[in-house]
Amino acid sequence: MASLWVVKDALIRQMVERIINENEAEFWHLKTAKIALVWVVPDMKKSGRIALATAQKTNPLLELFSQYDFVIKLSRDHWESNLSEAEQESVMVHELRHCGVKYNRGGCPIYADGAAVPCDEDGKYCPGEFKLAYCIVPHDCEIFLADFGTDLPGIERVQHRAQQVFEFAKG
Numbered sequence: 001m002a003s004l005w006v007v008k009d010a011l012i013r014q015m016v017e018r019i020i021n022e023n024e025a026e027f028w029h030l031k032t033a034k035i036a037l038v039w040v041v042p043d044m045k046k047s048g049r050i051a052l053a054t055a056q057k058t059n060p061l062l063e064l065f066s067q068y069d070f071v072i073k074l075s076r077d078h079w080e081s082n083l084s085e086a087e088q089e090s091v092m093v094h095e096l097r098h099c100g101v102k103y104n105r106g107g108c109p110i111y112a113d114g115a116a117v118p119c120d121e122d123g124k125y126c127p128g129e130f131k132l133a134y135c136i137v138p139h140d141c142e143i144f145l146a147d148f149g150t151d152l153p154g155i156e157r158v159q160h161r162a163q164q165v166f167e168f169a170k171g
């Protein structure tokens with residue numbers, strides 16, 4: 001049974017805040033999201049390989065007790081002993097890209113109650129403090145190809161899937 005505990009490391013928490021603030025166009029919807037960072041020991045595995053990190057949305061019960069919108073789990077031993085700071089950051093960016101917001105048919109992001117998020121005159125979304133309709137963005141999406149410049153576990157598989165999507169899209 002894995003052990004889990006909340007990451008108290010201020011540097012990691014600051015990394016997340018910095019990524020969100022420096023990439024406002026991409027991560028505007030995460031400025032008010034409550035994201036829990038959690039260490040996992042031993043390292044998580046997926047298909048026999050170490051999974052560096054995973055992102056999940058809290059379910060309604062967990063949200064009720066924790067107030068968190070997302071949980072990002074990090075394989076602590078691998079994270080601390082095998083990743084450079086730059087690699088840690090690219091993993092974190094990748095996980096944050098899984099933390100998405102739902103859009104309506106008109107292509108507008110929505111609140112939890114389904115109402116559309118308003119824009120200012122520059123086209124910037126202004127969600128205010130109301131709760132957004134958060135969701136998990138799956139892997140089979142071309143944006144993730146951009147994350148995979150480094151040799152991280154699970155990447156070949158993801159790249160392969162993304163490539164398939166491209167081939168399919170090209171017809």
Ligand SMILES: [Zn+2]
Pocket residue numbers: 094095098139
């Ligand atoms: Zn991923």
